[in-house]
Amino acid sequence: MIVDGFFIAGVIVCLASAVICFGAAVIRQPPNDITILSVAAVELFLLVYGVAAIIRQAGGEAIAGEAWEFWGYLLTALCIPVAGFWWAILERSRWSNLVLGAVGITVFVMLFRMEQIWDRVPL
Amino acid sequence: MTDNSPDNSAAVSRHRNSGPGRLLIAVYGVFALAATARAAFQIGTKFGEAPLAYLLTALAAVVYVLATVALAMPGKRWYWISVGAVGLELVGVLTVGLFSLLDPEAFPSDTVWSLFGRGYGFVPLVLPILGLWWLFLNRPGTPTVQTTERISPAA
Numbered sequence: 001m002i003v004d005g006f007f008i009a010g011v012i013v014c015l016a017s018a019v020i021c022f023g024a025a026v027i028r029q030p031p032n033d034i035t036i037l038s039v040a041a042v043e044l045f046l047l048v049y050g051v052a053a054i055i056r057q058a059g060g061e062a063i064a065g066e067a068w069e070f071w072g073y074l075l076t077a078l079c080i081p082v083a084g085f086w087w088a089i090l091e092r093s094r095w096s097n098l099v100l101g102a103v104g105i106t107v108f109v110m111l112f113r114m115e116q117i118w119d120r121v122p123l
Numbered sequence: 124m125t126d127n128s129p130d131n132s133a134a135v136s137r138h139r140n141s142g143p144g145r146l147l148i149a150v151y152g153v154f155a156l157a158a159t160a161r162a163a164f165q166i167g168t169k170f171g172e173a174p175l176a177y178l179l180t181a182l183a184a185v186v187y188v189l190a191t192v193a194l195a196m197p198g199k200r201w202y203w204i205s206v207g208a209v210g211l212e213l214v215g216v217l218t219v220g221l222f223s224l225l226d227p228e229a230f231p232s233d234t235v236w237s238l239f240g241r242g243y244g245f246v247p248l249v250l251p252i253l254g255l256w257w258l259f260l261n262r263p264g265t266p267t268v269q270t271t272e273r274i275s276p277a278a
Binding site: 069072076080083084087091096098102 | 141142144145148149150153156160164
């Protein structure tokens with residue numbers, strides 16, 4: 001199986017964001033520009049991934065699994081950084097950075113499932 | 124926005140939807156979303172294959188949604204609703220986990236709670252234990268809420 005380049009890029013962005021946010025929580029920082037921007041990078045990646053998926057599918061590259069399942073995952077994943085950001089900034093404590101870190105982990109898992117659907121990897 | 128005293132927010136009166144509680148609610152929210160989507164998918168596309176397993180996923184989804192909302196809402200009534208929801212979750216994950224281990228044929232298809240939530244990194248097993256512990260620490264009637272404000276110990 002050839003691992004998709006977008007998937008690798010997404011994994012790096014998500015895990016980097018999670019590490020930054022968890023690290024900030026460990027040193028008792030409330031959410032700051034760096035942690036919030038790292039979550040914004042996750043959202044930006046998902047947008048790029050989505051646009052690229054539209055282009056790839058329009059160009060004839062078929063999804064191996066169910067297309068609606070893939071898009072269901074992607075549209076849900078797009079909401080996660082926004083929801084996490086909203087929930088985190090309502091209270092500026094270091095725990096909110098763990099909430100931001102959970103965004104990266106969650107989107108990572110969802111990207112993993114999206115990759116499985118795209119290449120139809122048996123579960 | 125330049126608040127250079129991070130401990131300040133931790134010293135403010137503690138509620139169960141504050142501090143570590145926010146992370147707990149966030150994780151519950153993720154599981155509410157995942158279980159709801161999974162239940163909708165399973166019931167919508169292949170309900171006939173394993174009705175019991177899929178109904179259990181739906182039950183798990185309801186419990187997670189209820190727990191998420193109840194943990195986030197203030198007040199004594201929501202506190203007890205959250206105890207009920209998190210307790211039901213613990214009973215569910217232990218029961219389904221045990222039965223899926225002893226009698227795998229009765230559970231031909233996975234649920235969120237199968238094998239104590241192994242498919243989800245055992246988070247479904249750990250989550251209700253942490254949840255009940257957190258609710259116990261923040262039970263109504265604990266007078267520590269006012270005193271911590273005065274002393275404001277480092278978190």
